[in-house]
Amino acid sequence: MDDLFSLRDKVAVVTGGAGLLGKQFCAALASYGARVAAIDLLSVQKGPFPERWETLTASGQIRLFRTDITQREDLERCLAEIQQMWGVPEILINNAAIDSPPDAPAEENGPFETYPEKSLDRVLAVNVKGTWIACQVFGGAMAVAGRGSIINIASTYGLVSPNQDIYEYKRRAGQEWYKPAAYATTKSAVLNLTRYLSTYWAKKGVRVNTLTPAGIYVSQDKEFLEEYTKRIPVGRMAESHEMNGAVVFLASNASSYMTGSNLVVDGGWTAW
Numbered sequence: 001m002d003d004l005f006s007l008r009d010k011v012a013v014v015t016g017g018a019g020l021l022g023k024q025f026c027a028a029l030a031s032y033g034a035r036v037a038a039i040d041l042l043s044v045q046k047g048p049f050p051e052r053w054e055t056l057t058a059s060g061q062i063r064l065f066r067t068d069i070t071q072r073e074d075l076e077r078c079l080a081e082i083q084q085m086w087g088v089p090e091i092l093i094n095n096a097a098i099d100s101p102p103d104a105p106a107e108e109n110g111p112f113e114t115y116p117e118k119s120l121d122r123v124l125a126v127n128v129k130g131t132w133i134a135c136q137v138f139g140g141a142m143a144v145a146g147r148g149s150i151i152n153i154a155s156t157y158g159l160v161s162p163n164q165d166i167y168e169y170k171r172r173a174g175q176e177w178y179k180p181a182a183y184a185t186t187k188s189a190v191l192n193l194t195r196y197l198s199t200y201w202a203k204k205g206v207r208v209n210t211l212t213p214a215g216i217y218v219s220q221d222k223e224f225l226e227e228y229t230k231r232i233p234v235g236r237m238a239e240s241h242e243m244n245g246a247v248v249f250l251a252s253n254a255s256s257y258m259t260g261s262n263l264v265v266d267g268g269w270t271a272w
């Protein structure tokens with residue numbers, strides 16, 4: 001039982017590893033013994049930092065690779081480097097994704113009818129195509145090696161629609177503001193890519209599951225927090241470390257009979 005959650009000697013890849021949840025996932029996997037390749041466009045990392053981040057990066061147990069997941073050749077180069085350094089990865093967390101940031105052009109958070117095609121292409125390229133290519137490159141190598149666990153990060157907004165009533169306060173203040181459909185569309189796509197690959201690689205020993213988080217607290221504005229938290233059964237947003245248990249579970253032998261599933265960690269958001 002002691003070793004049920006152990007990731008000792010396993011090699012993990014976390015895309016978007018410099019981001020809010022990505023850093024948490026890297027530190028959690030490393031704390032359970034894995035060597036972790038954090039893949040991200042960014043090299044400069046901003047906080048908040050997980051516990052032991054400094055130690056784990058300084059010791060080389062977590063290594064950052066500046067790579068764009070939408071570029072197949074870059075990911076192939078990255079795989080070759082990781083393989084040479086540590087061996088074939090056994091864990092892949094497809095965590096990198098983009099949404100419309102608060103400073104996005106107004107039309108990205110405007111009505112569905114006028115959402116820009118260019119923005120749709122960008123969101124699809126990272127969230128769907130990037131995840132897809134990472135599965136081909138890293139998942140393909142895992143299937144050849146005959147073992148692996150892939151965890152695709154979705155969102156409650158891939159299961160249910162964003163509740164646009166949350167943003168009524170913005171519209172009352174004169175902004176025509178809607179949570180865009182592009183992000184939600186990509187997160188639903190991730191759920192079925194999981195199901196497809198879980199059956200496709202089942203006999204090859206590669207498990208594929210989705211982890212579905214709800215909103216993470218990062219000092220959002222007061223009105224948003226009020227509107228969001230009154231709609232969530234537990235009455236608060238998640239802290240960034242609160243997905244770590246699910247990630248370690250899905251990565252480890254503790255979930256050895258689980259594939260094609262979706263683990264929802266959402267404070268009850270989708271329960272009512």
Ligand SMILES: NC(=O)c1ccc[n+]([C@@H]2O[C@H](COP(=O)([O-])OP(=O)(O)OC[C@H]3O[C@@H](n4cnc5c(N)ncnc54)[C@H](O)[C@@H]3O)[C@@H](O)[C@H]2O)c1
Pocket residue numbers: 015016017018019020021022039040041042067068069070094095096097098126130153154155156213214215216217
């Ligand atoms: N934060 C939330 O409230 C929340 C809620 C539900 C689901 N999620 C999901 O969790 C995951 C992580 O979210 P986060 O809040 O940590 O986001 P984040 O923006 O903090 O991190 C995402 C990281 O991905 C990287 N990235 C973007 N495009 C890339 C590319 N082409 N190649 C390589 N790296 C790239 C970014 O540089 C960034 O570091 C995402 O899949 C997101 O959809 C987040």
